[in-house]
Amino acid sequence: MTKAVTGKCLCGAVTFTGTPAERGTGVCHCKMCRMQSSGPFFAVRMVDGVHITQDQALKWYDASDIGERGFCTDCGSTLFWRSKDCEPGQWAVSAGTLPDDAVPEIFEHIWNDDKAPYYEFADAAPRRTAAECLDGTPEPKPNGPTDAR
């Protein structure tokens, strides 16, 4: 599983490479993720960061006081989430942009208490609440609607 792969948006205007980390895929159920992409965000980390190979349509939305969301301005694909204080390239990559066989299994669910009631996952990976994920740090302040946490 530790081989470099190429990821891309739906139209191909944004492309990147990286090596998915073996720890697995984290699933975020927060309302912000779900508003952006219709479902939970399947987050994959790269062991040595994300290397953008084509970026003319990549835009970063300043989503909250702690995070930015990268997307394609041509096709609208959800691509990345990054913390404002993270190391360059240490972004969460949307699993849908990667080849399916390169995406590791789900290892955790985060913001699980923010999950919508109309779906459930059947896997046994740990469910962590927003409070557990924040671990004492303040809640993110969305720059969009305040009900979009």
Ligand SMILES: [Zn+2]
């Ligand atoms: Zn695109």
Ligand SMILES: [Zn+2]
């Ligand atoms: Zn989220």
